[in-house]
Structures are given as structure tokens and as C-alpha cells.
Amino acid sequence: MHDDTEHDDTEQQEEPVAAEEVDRAGDDGLGAAADDAAPTSDGDVTMRVWRGDPGGGEFVEYQLPNQEGEVVLDVIHRLQASDAPDLACRWNCKAGKCGSCSAEINGRPRLMCMTRMDELPAGPVTVAPMRTFPIIRDLVTDVSFNFEVAKTVPAFSPMPEPADGYRMQQIDIERGQEFRKCIECFLCQDVCHVIRDHEENKAHYAGPRFFIRFAELEMHPLDTNDRRELVRKRAGLGFCNITKCCTEVCPEHIKITDNAIIPMKERVVDASYDPLGWLGRTIMRRSKRSPEEAVAIARSGGSAPHEASDEPSDEPSGEAASAEA
Amino acid sequence: MSEHESHQYDVIVIGAGGAGLRAAIEAKNRGLRTALICKSLFGKAHTVMAEGGVAAAMGNVYPEDNWKVHFRDTMRGGKLLNNWRMAQLHAQEAPDRVHELEAWGALFDRTKDGRITQRDFGGHRYARLAHVGDRTGLELIRTLQQKAVSMDIDVFMECKILRLLADSQGRISGAVGYWRPTGEFVTFTAKAFVLATGGIGKSWKYTSNSWESTGDGHAMAIWAGADVIEMESVQFHPTGMVWPLSVRGLLVTEGVRGDGGILRNSEGTRFMFNYVAPMFRAETAETEEEADRWYDDHANNRRTPDLLPRDEVARAINAEVKAGRGSPHGGVFLDIASRRSAEYIRRRLPSMYTQFKELAGVDITTTPMEIGPTCHYMMGGVRVDADTEAATVPGLFAAGEVAGGMHGANRLGGNSLSDLLVFGRRAGIGAADYAEGREGEPTVDGAEVEAILTEALAPLENESGESPYDLHRDLQETMQSLVGIIRTGSELEEALERLGTLRERSEHLAAPGGRAYNPAWNLATDLPAMLTVSTAVAQGALARKESRGGHTREDFPNADPELGKVNFVQRQTDPRGPGAPIIVSPEPLPEMPAELRELLEEGQ
Numbered sequence: 001m002h003d004d005t006e007h008d009d010t011e012q013q014e015e016p017v018a019a020e021e022v023d024r025a026g027d028d029g030l031g032a033a034a035d036d037a038a039p040t041s042d043g044d045v046t047m048r049v050w051r052g053d054p055g056g057g058e059f060v061e062y063q064l065p066n067q068e069g070e071v072v073l074d075v076i077h078r079l080q081a082s083d084a085p086d087l088a089c090r091w092n093c094k095a096g097k098c099g100s101c102s103a104e105i106n107g108r109p110r111l112m113c114m115t116r117m118d119e120l121p122a123g124p125v126t127v128a129p130m131r132t133f134p135i136i137r138d139l140v141t142d143v144s145f146n147f148e149v150a151k152t153v154p155a156f157s158p159m160p161e162p163a164d165g166y167r168m169q170q171i172d173i174e175r176g177q178e179f180r181k182c183i184e185c186f187l188c189q190d191v192c193h194v195i196r197d198h199e200e201n202k203a204h205y206a207g208p209r210f211f212i213r214f215a216e217l218e219m220h221p222l223d224t225n226d227r228r229e230l231v232r233k234r235a236g237l238g239f240c241n242i243t244k245c246c247t248e249v250c251p252e253h254i255k256i257t258d259n260a261i262i263p264m265k266e267r268v269v270d271a272s273y274d275p276l277g278w279l280g281r282t283i284m285r286r287s288k289r290s291p292e293e294a295v296a297i298a299r300s301g302g303s304a305p306h307e308a309s310d311e312p313s314d315e316p317s318g319e320a321a322s323a324e325a
Numbered sequence: 326m327s328e329h330e331s332h333q334y335d336v337i338v339i340g341a342g343g344a345g346l347r348a349a350i351e352a353k354n355r356g357l358r359t360a361l362i363c364k365s366l367f368g369k370a371h372t373v374m375a376e377g378g379v380a381a382a383m384g385n386v387y388p389e390d391n392w393k394v395h396f397r398d399t400m401r402g403g404k405l406l407n408n409w410r411m412a413q414l415h416a417q418e419a420p421d422r423v424h425e426l427e428a429w430g431a432l433f434d435r436t437k438d439g440r441i442t443q444r445d446f447g448g449h450r451y452a453r454l455a456h457v458g459d460r461t462g463l464e465l466i467r468t469l470q471q472k473a474v475s476m477d478i479d480v481f482m483e484c485k486i487l488r489l490l491a492d493s494q495g496r497i498s499g500a501v502g503y504w505r506p507t508g509e510f511v512t513f514t515a516k517a518f519v520l521a522t523g524g525i526g527k528s529w530k531y532t533s534n535s536w537e538s539t540g541d542g543h544a545m546a547i548w549a550g551a552d553v554i555e556m557e558s559v560q561f562h563p564t565g566m567v568w569p570l571s572v573r574g575l576l577v578t579e580g581v582r583g584d585g586g587i588l589r590n591s592e593g594t595r596f597m598f599n600y601v602a603p604m605f606r607a608e609t610a611e612t613e614e615e616a617d618r619w620y621d622d623h624a625n626n627r628r629t630p631d632l633l634p635r636d637e638v639a640r641a642i643n644a645e646v647k648a649g650r651g652s653p654h655g656g657v658f659l660d661i662a663s664r665r666s667a668e669y670i671r672r673r674l675p676s677m678y679t680q681f682k683e684l685a686g687v688d689i690t691t692t693p694m695e696i697g698p699t700c701h702y703m704m705g706g707v708r709v710d711a712d713t714e715a716a717t718v719p720g721l722f723a724a725g726e727v728a729g730g731m732h733g734a735n736r737l738g739g740n741s742l743s744d745l746l747v748f749g750r751r752a753g754i755g756a757a758d759y760a761e762g763r764e765g766e767p768t769v770d771g772a773e774v775e776a777i778l779t780e781a782l783a784p785l786e787n788e789s790g791e792s793p794y795d796l797h798r799d800l801q802e803t804m805q806s807l808v809g810i811i812r813t814g815s816e817l818e819e820a821l822e823r824l825g826t827l828r829e830r831s832e833h834l835a836a837p838g839g840r841a842y843n844p845a846w847n848l849a850t851d852l853p854a855m856l857t858v859s860t861a862v863a864q865g866a867l868a869r870k871e872s873r874g875g876h877t878r879e880d881f882p883n884a885d886p887e888l889g890k891v892n893f894v895q896r897q898t899d900p901r902g903p904g905a906p907i908i909v910s911p912e913p914l915p916e917m918p919a920e921l922r923e924l925l926e927e928g929q
Binding site for chain 2: 053067068069070071074080081085086087088089090091092093094095096097098099100114116136137138140142143147150151153155156158161165166167168169170173176177180181182183184217220223
């Protein structure tokens with residue numbers, strides 16, 4: 001996740017937005033403010049931390065003595081105990097296991113507790129809150145979107161338990177275990193193009209964290225619920241255009257795109273729901289229909305019947321879909 | 326100020342870790358209006374930090390395992406100070422609680438024949454810990470969280486509860502707190518409250534615990550007049566990271582030793598062979614060869630002393646470091662690199678691999694880890710009825726780390742997650758039964774609420790005063806240096822004196838900034854609980870003039886059979902609340918039935 005390509009990709013997301021948003025986004029320490037910074041001795045670190053609330057805010061610069069082996073969260077804690085007692089940030093385990101301390105460090109979505117200061121380039125370290133979620137204060141954002149989406153996931157529904165208990169082979173659960181490593185840091189949600197800077201998409205898009213949740217349930221050897229319809233219709237899987245940013249920021253190294261999103265697309269998407277085709281159709285019809293309507297229309301006649309007429313199909317039904325489109 | 330939000334329920338559970346979630350699921354299952362309150366975001370509770378596994382005598386790996394052996398191991402590990410009935414219920418019910426998680430979607434690691442596999446851990450005679458690599462706690466909390474969400478249980482996140490409130494008849498009826506994001510106050514009333522607030526470790530400098538572990542539930546129970554027991558029994562986990570300093574105390578799972586890792590001193594000696602207490606000699610290997618054979622053949626060999634109970638191992642490490650045989654950064658070496666393949670280590674211990682690689686720059690597949698004891702777990706807590714988890718004041722229940730008795734003087738690894746499940750469920754049932762039987766709607770005294778809120782706001786309104794961070798740092802220094810792994814009477818007395826001074830200082834705190842998500846103010850409101858709980862720990866430690874389990878007295882190095890028959894009970898009578906005196910009194914342990922006592926002697 002440290003390769004240049006990915007970094008550039010993240011940078012590209014910093015499109016022109018409202019002035020207030022630019023302040024929050026961070027500029028990798030390359031902006032004018034950094035140039036103004038007083039030169040630091042070898043023994044100091046300079047932190048540029050976004051301070052503010054829903055009404056707005058700005059980067060505030062702090063200097064502290066450098067201490068060996070520290071992570072960014074340590075420095076934030078030292079700031080709280082000295083210059084900035086009311087600096088707000090979330091944290092719990094400080095070991096990369098709980099996913100509380102997500103932030104954008106030098107413009108990259110990361111966990112503060114797992115980012116060592118000595119691995120960052122020399123110069124000021126910029127710490128900003130996650131941009132995809134509304135600000136509460138300083139580095140703390142309102143991530144309730146994710147908890148609301150979680151409520152819409154149909155529950156695990158196992159087959160009846162045999163007399164001698166459930167049996168599953170290790171090989172059959174390893175993919176599910178990979179997805180269940182998720183610590184719900186929401187960095188994948190933060191970096192996702194569909195909802196980053198597109199608040200309006202949150203109403204009909206669950207995001208990568210929930211695509212792995214759906215995939216995990218879908219691939220669970222004991223589960224009997226069929227969520228493909230939901231994933232396609234309400235969770236907006238089709239909006240994902242597989243740029244893999246989510247995979248690249250995942251601190252648990254879950255292969256979100258390759259192991260969850262693409263297989264899920266294969267399961268739920270037939271030719272009528274090809275995302276590029278959908279995009280084309282939506283653009284052409286933008287003046288007439290909302291994305292939801294477009295989805296509904298693409299769906300209604302596009303799928304071959306599967307058990308019930310409203311069910312999606314695993315089998316492509318290209319001709320029918322093309323006809324509808 | 327009197328105008329603030331309020332909510333009413335039948336059952337309210339404070340704390341959304343494993344115990345709280347399990348309790349809420351049970352109460353909701355009964356059709357009661359149920360809510361969960363937590364200080365952090367939902368799903369971030371300290372349960373996620375549990376690594377090695379959940380202990381349950383399922384017998385999937387060793388068919389000869391059963392609840393009786395688990396009961397025996399738990400009691401012996403707790404140096405027989407456990408509440409025998411809790412240890413019995415725990416051993417009997419843990420397998421069902423684990424199977425139930427599987428039916429709720431958990432994916433435990435498997436045996437070759439497709440069942441839940443189990444790993445070895447300290448003090449357990451058989452491989453008994455159901456696990457998911459070294460992230461079992463995450464699997465447990467996520468499974469319960471997703472179950473709770475599917476049941477539509479109301480969850481109030483990032484809400485700090487300051488105090489419990491009783492009605493005119495002394496029944497716990499309310500809780501008052503504030504929303505961390507806004508700082509606005511909120512009152513909850515309910516017919517029954519379950520405390521599931523976890524531990525107290527944040528009062529020590531080197532701890533595996535997160536910021537949340539400030540003993541809120543322990544303190545609120547004391548302030549409400551409930552009994553707490555065994556407050557001197559704090560577990561120092563033998564293997565915490567020691568370097569770099571910023572991660573000192575961070576947990577290194579016992580699973581490293583369960584999976585073949587061994588402890589060595591700076592001379593390369595496997596020193597644990599020199600620290601086998603008489604109680605464990607009969608079942609512990611005497612040679613390295615026998616210990617190494619044991620991993621694959623438990624039937625014909627005795628267990629490695631590296632897997633003695635945690636109190637034994639922590640004291641041994643402490644002694645080696647004191648004797649000058651420590652590692653460069655003041656710990657000892659934990660070596661799995663020379664004993665297992667890199668592939669095996671990465672598969673079995675993925676988060677340990679990442680933790681050392683990313684935080685210490687150490688590759689544990691090639692290099693031994695440096696580890697040392699870290700404050701980890703509170704055995705002591707709210708005195709509860711074993712079957713219902715009812716505290717000694719009506720309307721109050723407690724489960725998990727905040728409850729006392731189950732683990733005696735020392736908890737075995739893996740018995741915490743099973744404790745959460747077994748007693749979380751029972752607390753949910755106990756609270757539901759009580760709520761259903763309680764007449765009328767619960768009420769609280771508005772004037773009492775006002776007084777609590779005024780007190781809570783003081784640090785924000787004080788123009789000048791001490792920083793809560795400074796006070797917290799001094800508290801941690803005090804507890805670390807004077808109420809740590811090895812204690813003496815004179816130091817405990819000094820600790821109590823210092824705690825008195827800290828208590829006075831805590832009345833003059835100033836937290837700059839506003840009410841919205843202000844960590845300085847949040848810490849200021851956590852400190853009263855930390856000070857009360859720290860005082861109770863020091864008082865209990867002073868009273869127990871012997872060494873037993875996690876409690877070691879340099880001036881009383883041996884166990885005293887007479888003290889082995891009592892709990893030290895602490896309570897406030899009148900006045901009650903932060904700063905009020907807490908009375909300590911020895912009370913006899915519940916009498917164990919003869920048929921259970923016999924189990925303790927078996928296999929010696």
C-alpha cells in the first residue's frame with residue numbers, strides 16, 4: 001500500500017471543492033503553510049493538526065520534541081497532555097485492533113496507532129479527519145452512516161443444526177475469516193470515490209466495508225439468506241468501479257476488491273447491470289430519471305427469472321438486458 | 326441545566342463489550358425494552374483486544390476434557406479464592422455459549438473433521454481455547470454486535486455514565502451521564518441495570534488496557550452502596566511488549582506460548598523450570614525434552630512450565646529481571662522463532678506478527694520478542710449472586726470483568742471470554758426477571774441529578790486549576806510504583822496517603838475548552854472512578870497479609886491458609902460517593918460442596 005501509484009491516486013481525489021473542504025483535506029505538507037513553518041531541529045517534530053468543528057476550522061501547527069519509536073497517536077496524546085488539552089480524537093486499543101483512530105495522515109487514510117513517525121518523510125506531519133464523514137470536532141467525525149447501513153444487512157440465518165453439531169472445513173471458511181478480520185476503521189469508506197465528496201450517494205450505496213460483510217455472509221457455508229437482490233438494488237454494488245483504493249488503505253490487508261467486490265459483482269450482476277453500461281445509460285437519461293429509477297428500470301426487465309420473478313439471476317441474460325437498455 | 330434528554334427502558338446495560346452485549350441480547354429476547362450504553366463507538370470495547378481464545382471444555386481436541394477438569398483448573402488457577410458456584414456454572418455452560426456463537430455466524434478455526442479446534446493455554450490441562458487465529462475477541466464482539474443489531478436493540482454510543490441513582494426504596498432506578506460528542510447531559514431510567522463496564526487498568530502506567538478501562542462500573546457500584554470483593558487481585562499479564570516505550574504494556578498473547586513459544590533469560594536459560602511452585606509440580610515437566618514432547622502428546626508427558634498460570638509466570642519474569650538476567654529493555658525473551666516455522670507463526674499468530682513488525686520493527690519469525698509483565702485484568706469486582714449476577718443492592722446486576730468472584734485470585738487465560746458469555750447471559754436473565762417482577766415505573770430524585778451534573782461541569786467552569794492529564798499521570802506513577810506486581814505494607818500505606826492527596830487535587834481540576842468532544846473534560850470525569858477504585862485496590866492489598874495469585878506481598882511471601890478462606894469485602898455505608906471512606910472487612914467464602922471439593926484433588 002506504499003507504492004507511488006496508489007499515493008497519486010489518493011491525491012487525485014483532492015479535487016477542487018469548497019474552501020472549507022480544502023482546509024480539511026490536507027495538502028501533504030507541500031502547501032504554503034508548510035513553507036512558512038519554522039525550521040525544526042533534529043530533535044523536534046512539527047505537527048499540523050486540523051482543529052475545528054462543523055462550522056469550520058484550520059490546520060494548527062505544533063512543535064514537540066521527537067521521541068524514539070512513537071506512532072502518530074503517541075504524538076497526538078502528548079499534544080493533549082501539553083499544548084492542546086481539548087484536541088479531540090478517538091482511540092481505544094492502540095494496537096491496530098479496534099479501528100477507532102482513523103485519520104488522514106499526510107493526505108493518506110491510515111490508523112494513527114499504526115503509523116510510525118519515523119516512517120513518514122522528514123518535515124511537518126499533517127493530520128486531518130476522515131473527509132467522507134461530517135465533522136464532530138477536530139479529528140473526530142460522525143461515522144453514524146456506517147452504523148445505519150449495518151442495520152440494513154439481513155441477518156445471518158443458518159441452516160438447522162445437525163444432531164452432532166455444525167461441521168465446516170477450514171478451507172471453506174478462510175475467505176469468510178479474511179472478511180471478518182475487518183476492524184471497522186471505515187478507512188475504506190473514507191477513501192471510496194463514490195461517497196467521498198458525494199454525500200448524495202450515501203443514500204443508495206453501502207460502501208466497501210459492507211460489500212465485504214455481504215460477501216462474508218454470502219460465502220458462509222451455513223447461511224441460507226439470499227442477499228444478492230439487496231446488494232444489487234439498495235447497496236449499490238454497481239456504483240463501485242473497482243479502483244481498489246479501499247484495498248490499498250485497509251490496515252488488515254483484506255483484499256476487498258479482488259476477494260469480495262468482484263466475486264459479488266459476478267454473483268449478482270448480469271449483463272443488464274454492467275456498471276459501465278449502467279453509467280452510460282444513467283448519463284443519457286440524467287434529465288429524466290434519478291439513479292434509483294434507472295436502477296429500478298434496469299432491473300425490472302433486465303433479469304431472467306430466478307425462482308421468483310423479482311429475483312436476480314446468476315446467469316447472464318445479455319440479450320434481454322440489451323433490449324431493455 | 327435541568328432541561329435535558331431522558332430515556333426509559335426495562336433493562337439498561339452499561340458497557341457494550343462481550344458481557345454487555347450478551348446480557349442485552351438475553352433481555353431483549355425476553356421482549357423487554359432493552360438498551361445498551363457504551364463510552365466508545367459500538368464494537369470498539371476492550372473485548373476486541375482478547376487474542377488467544379475462549380476456554381470451553383468442548384473436548385473437540387482432547388475428548389477426555391470435560392467441565393469437571395475445567396472447573397478444577399479454574400479453581401486451582403484462582404488459588405481456590407474463586408466463588409465455587411460461579412466456577413462451576415462457567416465450566417458447565419461455556420461449551421453451549423461457544424456453540425451458540427457459531428449459530429450466530431462466528432467462524433472459529435476448525436479441526437480436521439470440521440469441528441471447532443482448540444488450543445493450549447496456561448493452566449488449562451487440555452487444549453481448550455476455541456479461537457480465530459489470535460483475534461478471537463474481535464470475532465466474539467462482532468458476532469454479538471451483529472446479533473444485537475439484528476434484534477434491533479437500542480444502542481447509545483459515546484455516552485459516559487457518571488453515576489447510578491436509586492429510588493426512595495433504595496432500588497437502582499436511573500443513570501446519569503453525558504454524550505461525548507456534544508457534552509449534553511442525559512438521564513436513563515430503568516427497572517434493572519446491568520454493569521458490564523470492564524476493567525480498571527488505566528490507573529497503571531504500563532497496561533494492556535485502553536482509555537476506557539477506568540473502573541467506572543466498579544466505582545459506581547461502590548458509590549451506590551454495593552459490595553465489591555477481592556479488589557487486591559489485579560492480574561499482571563506476563564507478556565506485554567517492553568519496547569519501544571510508546572507501546573510498553575501492549576499485550577502479547579499467551580497463544581505464543583500455547584503454540585510453542587518459550588521464555589528465556591539473557592543467558593539463554595529456560596528459567597521457568599526454576600519457578601515451579603509445589604502446587605503445580607506434579608503436573609509440570611521437569612526437563613526441556615519432556616516439555617517439548619508435551620505439545621504433541623499430552624497423555625504421556627507433563628506440560629511445559631512456560632504455561633504455568635499467569636501469576637506464576639509474571640512473578641518469575643520479575644525475579645529474573647531483578648536478578649540482572651533481563652533483556653536489553655528490561656524484560657525477558659519470548660522465543661517462537663527458533664521453534665516453529667515462519668509459515669506456522671504467521672498463520673497462527675498473524676496480529677502478533679504485524680504488531681511487532683510494524684510497531685517494534687521486529688520480525689518474530691526470526692527474532693525473539695522482548696516482553697515483561699503488564700497490568701491486564703481485574704479479578705476483583707462487584708459481589709454478585711452466582712446464578713443471577715445480582716449485586717448486593719436491588720436493581721443492580723454485574724457481569725464480566727466488573728464482577729468479582731469467578732476468577733478468585735488469578736484468572737486463567739481464555740476464561741475471560743467464556744466468563745463474558747456465561748455470565749453476560751445470566752445477568753441478562755437475572756435483570757429481566759427482576760424487571761418483570763418490579764412494580765411501577767422507576768423514578769429518580771431530580772435534586773440528586775442536579776448535584777451530579779454540577780459536579781461534573783466544575784472542571785469546565787474552573788478558570789484555573791490543575792490539568793487532568795497531570796493528575797492522571799501522577800495516579801499512574803503511584804499505582805505502578807507502589808501497588809504493582811510486588812507489594813509491601815509500607816508502600817501500600819504510602820500509596821493510600823498519596824491517593825488521598827490526589828483526591829484533594831481532583832477537586833480543583835480545570836479542563837480548557839467546551840463540552841463537545843473535549844478529552845480533557847472527559848478525563849476529568851473519569852478520574853473520580855479511577856481514584857475510588859485505586860483506593861479500594863490499595864486497601865484490599867494492605868488487608869490481605871499474604872501472597873496469593875495476582876496479589877504478592879514481599880513482606881508476606883507465603884499463602885496463609887486462614888486468609889484463603891475469606892474474601893475482603895469493601896463497601897461505602899454513609900456517606901457514599903467519590904471521596905467517601907470505603908470499609909474493608911473479611912467475610913468467609915461460600916462453602917463448597919464435598920463432591921466439588923473432591924474434583925480439586927484429582928489428578929495431582
